[in-house]
Amino acid sequence: MVYxxxxxxxxxxxxxxxxxxxxxxxxxxxxxxxxxxxxxPGTYGNKEVCPCYNNWKTKRGGPKCP
Incomplete structure (x- = not known):
């Protein structure tokens, strides 16, 4: 899934x-x-497919990526 x-x-x-x-x-x-x-993929969830996307957090520790 890398592009x-x-x-x-x-x-x-x-x-x-x-x-x-x-x-x-x-x-x-x-x-x-x-x-x-x-x-x-999809409109919500499935973040485990992209570890970088899933693990990037805001300053407050919340998810950075939708």
Whole structure:
């Protein structure tokens, strides 16, 4: 499931397609994808597929990536 930064936009569009908070979801998804080169499949969960995406935390310890 590793790909190039060019693949981030369509993957993040899918990932954020069902949230009511599209802009922040897309922003953080793109940021996480650029760093991790991975976006979990589906619109929610499945983060174990991308350990980097799953383990990147905010300053407060919450999940950074949607």
């Amino acid at each position: 190039e930064i060019a693949d981030c936009s369509p993957r993040c569009a899918d990932r954020c397609s069902k949230t009511q908070y599209k802009k922040p979801c897309l922003f953080f998804c793109q940021k996480c994808c650029a760093k991790c080169l991975c976006v979990p």
